[in-house]
Amino acid sequence: MAGLAATLGSGAMTNSIGEIEFNEVLFTIGSNAPEAHPIIGNKMKAAAQRGAKLIVVDPRRTELADNAHLWLRLKPGTDNALVNGLLYLIIGNGWHDKAYIDERCEGYDDLWKVVQEYPPERVAQITGVPVEQIHAAAELYARTPKAGIFYTLGITEHTTGTANVMNLANLAMVTGHIGVENAGVNPLRGQNNVQGSCDMGALPNSLPGYPSVNDPEARARFSEAYGVLMPEKMGLRIPEMLDMAVYGKLKAMFVMGEDPALTDADANHVRKALGSLDFLVAQNLFMTETAKYADVFLPAACYAEKDGTFTNTERRVQRVRKAVEPPGECRADWEIIADLSCRLGHEMHYESAEEIFDEMRTLVPSYAGITYERIDKVGLQWPCPDVEHPGTKFLHAAGFTRGKGLLQGIEYEAPAELCSDEYPILLSTGRMLYHYNIMTRHSANLESLRPHELAQINPADAQRLDLGEGDTVRVSSRRGSITTRVTVTDVVPPGVVFMTFHYKESPVNELTNAAFDPVTKTAEFKVCAVRIEKAPESELVSAAPAV
Amino acid sequence: MVELTIDGRAVSVAPGTSILEAAASVGVDIPALCYDKTLTTFGACRLCSVEIEGRANLAAACSTPVADGLVVLTESDTVVDARRTVLDLLLSDHPQDCLICEKAGDCLLQEYCYRYGVEHTSFVKGATKNFELDDDNHLIQRDQNKCILCGKCVRVCHEVQATNAVDFAGRGFESTVTTSFDHPLNKDFCRFCGQCVDLCPTGALVNKQLKGTRTWERQKVRTTCPFCGVGCNFDLNVHEGKVVGVTANYDAPVNAGSLCVKGRFHTDLIDSPDRITTPLIKRDGVFEPASWDEALDLVASRLLEIKQSDGPDAIAVLSSARCTNEENYLLQRLTRAGLNTNSIDHCART
Numbered sequence: 096m097a098g099l100a101a102t103l104g105s106g107a108m109t110n111s112i113g114e115i116e117f118n119e120v121l122f123t124i125g126s127n128a129p130e131a132h133p134i135i136g137n138k139m140k141a142a143a144q145r146g147a148k149l150i151v152v153d154p155r156r157t158e159l160a161d162n163a164h165l166w167l168r169l170k171p172g173t174d175n176a177l178v179n180g181l182l183y184l185i186i187g188n189g190w191h192d193k194a195y196i197d198e199r200c201e202g203y204d205d206l207w208k209v210v211q212e213y214p215p216e217r218v219a220q221i222t223g224v225p226v227e228q229i230h231a232a233a234e235l236y237a238r239t240p241k242a243g244i245f246y247t248l249g250i251t252e253h254t255t256g257t258a259n260v261m262n263l264a265n266l267a268m269v270t271g272h273i274g275v276e277n278a279g280v281n282p283l284r285g286q287n288n289v290q291g292s293c294d295m296g297a298l299p300n301s302l303p304g305y306p307s308v309n310d311p312e313a314r315a316r317f318s319e320a321y322g323v324l325m326p327e328k329m330g331l332r333i334p335e336m337l338d339m340a341v342y343g344k345l346k347a348m349f350v351m352g353e354d355p356a357l358t359d360a361d362a363n364h365v366r367k368a369l370g371s372l373d374f375l376v377a378q379n380l381f382m383t384e385t386a387k388y389a390d391v392f393l394p395a396a397c398y399a400e401k402d403g404t405f406t407n408t409e410r411r412v413q414r415v416r417k418a419v420e421p422p423g424e425c426r427a428d429w430e431i432i433a434d435l436s437c438r439l440g441h442e443m444h445y446e447s448a449e450e451i452f453d454e455m456r457t458l459v460p461s462y463a464g465i466t467y468e469r470i471d472k473v474g475l476q477w478p479c480p481d482v483e484h485p486g487t488k489f490l491h492a493a494g495f496t497r498g499k500g501l502l503q504g505i506e507y508e509a510p511a512e513l514c515s516d517e518y519p520i521l522l523s524t525g526r527m528l529y530h531y532n533i534m535t536r537h538s539a540n541l542e543s544l545r546p547h548e549l550a551q552i553n554p555a556d557a558q559r560l561d562l563g564e565g566d567t568v569r570v571s572s573r574r575g576s577i578t579t580r581v582t583v584t585d586v587v588p589p590g591v592v593f594m595t596f597h598y599k600e601s602p603v604n605e606l607t608n609a610a611f612d613p614v615t616k617t618a619e620f621k622v623c624a625v626r627i628e629k630a631p632e633s634e635l636v637s638a639a640p641a642v
Numbered sequence: 643m644v645e646l647t648i649d650g651r652a653v654s655v656a657p658g659t660s661i662l663e664a665a666a667s668v669g670v671d672i673p674a675l676c677y678d679k680t681l682t683t684f685g686a687c688r689l690c691s692v693e694i695e696g697r698a699n700l701a702a703a704c705s706t707p708v709a710d711g712l713v714v715l716t717e718s719d720t721v722v723d724a725r726r727t728v729l730d731l732l733l734s735d736h737p738q739d740c741l742i743c744e745k746a747g748d749c750l751l752q753e754y755c756y757r758y759g760v761e762h763t764s765f766v767k768g769a770t771k772n773f774e775l776d777d778d779n780h781l782i783q784r785d786q787n788k789c790i791l792c793g794k795c796v797r798v799c800h801e802v803q804a805t806n807a808v809d810f811a812g813r814g815f816e817s818t819v820t821t822s823f824d825h826p827l828n829k830d831f832c833r834f835c836g837q838c839v840d841l842c843p844t845g846a847l848v849n850k851q852l853k854g855t856r857t858w859e860r861q862k863v864r865t866t867c868p869f870c871g872v873g874c875n876f877d878l879n880v881h882e883g884k885v886v887g888v889t890a891n892y893d894a895p896v897n898a899g900s901l902c903v904k905g906r907f908h909t910d911l912i913d914s915p916d917r918i919t920t921p922l923i924k925r926d927g928v929f930e931p932a933s934w935d936e937a938l939d940l941v942a943s944r945l946l947e948i949k950q951s952d953g954p955d956a957i958a959v960l961s962s963a964r965c966t967n968e969e970n971y972l973l974q975r976l977t978r979a980g981l982n983t984n985s986i987d988h989c990a991r992t
C-alpha cells in the first residue's frame with residue numbers, strides 16, 4: 096500500500112463496503128470482485144442492477160465486465176497509460192475540481208507536465224482501448240459526484256504497482272473524489288487480515304501503527320514498552336530475504352502461516368533460497384511446500400480454535416472466536432510465539448488474546464479506542480482514538496492524513512517482460528471464487544466444485560494450437576514449465592491465458608516473474624510471457640485426493 | 643408519522659411502513675412465510691392476513707402500508723380461520739415426514755401449524771407432487787416436493803446475490819422453482835453461496851454439511867470469515883466439540899447474512915486429516931514427532947546461536963496475513979525485541 100500512503104498519508108481503503116450500494120459510479124480497475132471479494136462483488140452487481148454505472152477496466156471479460164456500463168478491455172499491464180489518458184481528458188475538458196485541488200493538494204504542475212504527453216490517440220494505441228471509450232469513462236467518472244475507485248491485486252501486482260496506485264489517487268484527487276461519502280480510492284485487500292498485519296507492524300520498515308523504524312521518538316516509545324532497545328536498521332523485505340538467503344547472508348527464517356514456495360513469484364528461486372538456509376522453522380496447519388524445507392514444524396490452531404481479531408479491507412476490527420479445541424497438540428499461534436519468546440530470553444506472559452490486544456492498543460493510537468467489549472457484536476473501523484469514538488467510516492474528510500494530498504505525474508512503463516517469438520503469449524494470474532490461496536484445497540466440499548486448474552484460453556489461440564475443452568497443455572516461461580487443463584473461452588482476449596495460484600499440481604509461480612516493484616517489492620505476478628503446447632494427459636501431475 | 647392501532651396498542655411509524663413492520667416494531671409477531679425484511683415484498687403466502695376494521699376483506703400485512711387511524715386486528719377469529727385454511731392447503735400436498743425431516747425444529751411451516759393447531763390437512767388424498775430429489779452436488783440438496791413457492795430463494799438469488807440461478811416455472815399446481823432447463827444445481831449458473839438455503843422456510847433446501855445434527859443440538863459461535871478481506875461474520879455451528887457447518891448472522895455489519903461459497907462451506911477443512919497435530923523435528927532429512935519442549939528449545943537455541951555468530955540480521959521472520967492482529971503484533975514484538983532485527987514481512991503486502 097505504499098502508493099496510497101505516499102500520496103494521502105494512509106494506505107487503507109478510504110471508504111466503506113456499505114457505501115458501495117449507494118455509489119452512482121463504480122470505477123473498478125484490475126479487480127474482479129465477484130471472484131476475489133464475492134460479497135463486495137454482489138453489492139457492485141446489485142448497484143448496477145439498480146442503475147449505478149459500472150466502469151470496468153480489465154483485459155478479461157469478467158463477470159463484472161458483463162455487468163458494466165463501460166468495459167475498457169485494455170492490454171495487460173497498460174493501466175498507467177490509460178489513467179494518464181483519463182487525466183488528460185479530465186483536465187483538458189475542465190472536468191477537474193479546481194477549488195479542491197487548490198485547497199487540498201500539491202504538485203498539480205508536476206502532474207500536468209507528465210499527463211499532457213498522453214493525448215487519447217496515443218493512449219488508445221498503447222492500451223488498445225478506443226478513444227471514444229476513454230472519453231466516455233473520463234467524463235462519467237469525473238462528472239459524477241458519487242464516484243468511487245476500486246482496485247485489487249490486479250493493479251498492484253505489477254512492477255509498476257506503486258505507481259499505478261498513485262495514479263489512481265491522482266485521478267480521485269483531481270476530481271475531488273476523496274474525503275467524501277460514496278467515493279474514494281479503495282484497495283480491496285486479498286487476504287483476510289492484510290490490513291491488520293500491516294497495521295500491527297509485521298513490516299520491515301514500520302512499527303505497529305506505521306511510524307517508521309527510523310523515527311527515534313517512536314523507537315523510544317516501543318523500547319520503553321518492551322524494555323529492550325528497538326533495532327534501527329531497516330529490515331529485509333521478502334525478496335531481499337530470499338536473495339540474502341541465496342547469497343548465504345541470511346541463515347535462519349521463521350515462517351508463520353505462509354507458503355512462499357507456492358505463493359511467491361519464481362518458485363524455483365524461492366526453493367533455492369529456502370534450501371540455502373541453515374535453519375528454517377515453519378508454523379502452520381498443514382505440511383506446506385515451504386514446510387517441507389523446515390528443520391522444525393510447529394503445529395498451529397486454525398481460526399476456529401482460537402480467539403483474536405481480524406481487520407477487514409474497510410479497516411473494521413472484528414472478533415474471531417474460539418469455537419472448538421485444537422486437534423492433538425496444536426496450539427494457537429500467539430501461545431507458541433509467547434512461549435518461544437520466553438525461551439529466547441524476552442519474557443512474554445499473556446492469559447488471553449484480549450490481553451495482547453489491550454497491550455497493543457496502548458501503542459497504536461488508531462486502535463486506542465477499540466476494546467473487545469466494544470466490538471463484541473459489531474466491529475469498529477479505525478481510526479478510533481478513544482473509547483467514546485464511534486470509528487471512522489471514510490477517511491480524509493477534513494484533510495489528508497499527510498496534510499496536503501500529493502499529486503505526482505507518473506510515466507507509463509511497459510511491463511518488465513514482453514512477449515517474444517519463443518514466448519508469444521501473456522500469462523495473467525489471479526484468484527477464483529471457490530478457493531482461497533491454497534488452504535481451501537483441504538476442504539473436500541470446496542474441492543468438489545473445482546478440483547483442478549483450468550487455464551482460460553481464447554478460442555482463436557485454442558484453434559491455432561488445436562486445443563479443445565479440458566485438453567492438457569504444457570505452459571513454459573523463461574523460468575519454468577508446468578502442465579494444466581484448459582478451458583476455451585472468450586473471457587480472455589486472444590494472446591492471453593489466465594491461471595490461478597491455488598493448485599500445487601499446476602504451480603503457476605514456477606512461471607511468474609520475480610521482477611519487483613521498486614517500492615513495495617511486490618513481484619510482477621500479473622504478467623509474464625509464456626509458450627503453450629498441447630501435451631498428453633499423462634503429463635498432468637495428479638492431485639492427491641483432497642481428503 | 644402515521645398513527646394507528648394494532649391489537650389495541652397505539653403505534654406510531656413513518657409513512658410507507660407496512661402493517662407487518664409496524665406490528666413488529668411493537669413486538670406483535672404476524673406470521674409470514676414469503677416475507678423477509680431484506681427482500682422485496684412478494685405478498686404471495688397470505689399467511690400474514692390481518693383484519694382492518696371497516697374493510698370487508700382481509701389485508702396482507704406485508705404489502706399493506708399503514709394509514710392514519712387504521713384499527714388492525716392480527717389474531718381475530720376471522721384471521722385465525724383464514725390462516726388455518728392457508729396452512730391446511732399448504733399441507734395438502736406437502737410430504738408429512740417431519741419426524742425425519744432435516745428442517746424439523748427450524749421449519750416455519752411446522753411452527754405455524756403448531757401455533758394454529760393444524761394437525762393434518764383436511765383435504766383427503768389430493769394430487770401429490772412427485773419431483774426427483776436434486777442431490778447431484780456436495781453442498782445443497784433440493785427437494786421440490788417440500789417447496790411452498792414462497793419465492794424467497796428466487797428473490798435472494800436475484801436481489802442480494804445478483805446471480806439469478808433459480809426462478810419460477812409452470813403455472814398453478816404445476817408451478818415450481820427451478821433452474822434453467824431444469825438442470826440439477828451446478829456451478830455453471832449457481833455460486834453455491836447457500837443463502838437460499840438459509841432463507842428457505844421448509845426442508846426444500848438443505849445444507850448437506852449440517853445434515854445429521856438437529857438445530858437445537860448445535861451451539862453457535864459468532865466469528866469472522868478467514869478467507870478474504872471482506873470480513874463477513876457468520877456463526878460456526880458446533881456439535882459435540884466439532885464444527886459441523888456455518889449459518890448466517892443477519893445482523894452482521896458487512897454482509898448482513900450473505901456469504902460466499904467459501905465462508906459457507908469450508909468447515910470440513912478444520913477437521914482435515916491433513917492437519918499436522920504434533921511438533922516435528924527433522925532428523926537426517928525425515929520429520930519425527932517431538933514434544934513442544936524439545937521443539938521450542940531447539941528453535942530457541944539455534945536462533946540464539948545464529949544471532950550470536952552472524953548477528954541479528956542473519957535471521958528473518960515471515961508473519962501472516964491470515965493470522966490474527968494479536969499474533970502479528972506479538973510476532974513483530976518477538977522479532978524486534980527478542981531477535982533485535984526489523985526483518986519481518988508477510989507475503990501479501992499489496
Ligand code: SF4
Pocket residue numbers: 795798799803805806807808831832833834835836837838839
Ligand atoms: S446457492 Fe446462492 S447462487 Fe445458488 S441458487 Fe442459492 S442463492 Fe442462488
Ligand code: SF4
Pocket residue numbers: 132133134135867868869870871872873874897900901902903904905906
Ligand atoms: S464469506 Fe466469502 S466474501 Fe465473505 S469474507 Fe468469507 S470469503 Fe470473503
